[in-house]
Amino acid sequence: MSTPRIAFVGAGNMAASLIGGLRAQGVDAALLRASDPGAEQRARISAEHGIEVFADNADAVSGADVVVLSIKPQVMKTVCQALAPSLRDGQLIVSIAAGITCASLENWLGNDRPIVRCMPNTPALLREGASGLYANANVSAVQREQAEQLLSAVGLALWLDEEHLIDAVTAVSGSGPAYFFLLVEAMIAAGEKLGLPHETAARLTQQTALGAARMVIGSDVDAAELRRRVTSPAGTTEAAIKTFQAGGFEALVEQALGAAARRSAELAEQLGQ
Structure with a gap:
């Protein structure tokens, strides 16, 4: 071509x-x-x-x-x-x-x-x-x-x-970078509260986000399996994951993406007039 x-x-x-x-x-x-x-x-x-x-x-x-x-x-x-x-x-x-x-x-x-x-x-x-x-x-x-x-x-x-x-693409990938930025912000802030200097918390979080993304893209298994592999029973990661889930993490993500998709459809209707 x-x-x-x-x-x-x-x-x-x-x-x-x-x-x-x-x-x-x-x-x-x-x-x-x-x-x-x-x-x-x-x-x-x-x-x-x-x-x-x-x-x-x-x-x-x-x-x-x-x-x-x-x-x-x-x-x-x-x-x-x-x-x-x-x-x-x-x-x-x-x-x-x-x-x-x-x-x-x-x-x-x-x-x-x-x-x-x-x-x-x-x-x-x-x-x-x-x-x-x-x-x-x-x-x-x-x-x-x-x-x-x-x-x-x-x-x-x-x-x-x-x-x-x-509209679903808008909710998942169009707006998606902001969701990850929000998580990075929250992890840096939490790291500081645990005593890390801001620069240390920021660099550790940023590199962790990069490394996790590369693992997901390059792996022959899905994200759920990767999560299971780093979540040892009764370990530190399990303690954090259980806290996320107890707070309704998955349901909140579903609600957030649903709100983004609905807003995308609303904007399309408004802008098309």
């Missing part, structure tokens, strides 16, 4: 991460372009990645095979309605904006457009992201590969069969 010409509408952090990931994979800078209303941001993207930049979205999408909508959800309707006359039939639209459904994009851009809706997360900035992707019925097999190549440049990219599952 030949590399498509890709235009980014919006050149913020996530777009910059995707562009950097593609360039690191060897994609020619001549195949990438971006538009942004901020002159400073355009200059930064151009200098860092050697791509052509534009102030006008219409100029950026001209001649592109793939148009990546990497703008804030709150301005998506206005930008799409202004951009629609500049799009040609068959251009793949990839949206990485949270809460904007394919139906809303079709309404603003015109019907029968091939659209892939994505939910990436912030570790994509380090090319360690996790994204869920959903394609509407107009997306060809080649265009699915193009969208997957794009999101795979910054981490894991997994396809969804039903669009509503984007």
Whole structure:
């Protein structure tokens, strides 16, 4: 598959991460372009990645095979309605904006457009992201590969069969980094209360989080089995795990992710009006 010409509408952090990931994979800078209303941001993207930049979205999408909508959800309707006359039939639209459904994009851009809706997360900035992707019925097999190549440049990219599952992806991986940050915060604070200096508690917690993540990813057994292997009967880990469970840890996680998924659906309804 030949590399498509890709235009980014919006050149913020996530777009910059995707562009950097593609360039690191060897994609020619001549195949990438971006538009942004901020002159400073355009200059930064151009200098860092050697791509052509534009102030006008219409100029950026001209001649592109793939148009990546990497703008804030709150301005998506206005930008799409202004951009629609500049799009040609068959251009793949990839949206990485949270809460904007394919139906809303079709309404603003015109019907029968091939659209892939994505939910990436912030570790994509380090090319360690996790994204869920959903394609509407107009997306060809080649265009699915193009969208997957794009999101795979910054981490894991997994396809969804039903669009509503984007809300679940938002709850699990989209918002997920914040859950781990919260646990890290709590562990550092608890370590300090047990007498550790802040810097020591922080470094131990951070390295433990990194090591545990690598073990989960690299292991041939699931997380439950890994937990059992480090939980000796009547030992220190068991004492901590039982305390978590007595406080309703699993139920609380389920409730929290459920709340995130419901809010994702609510935002999609609000932003699509």
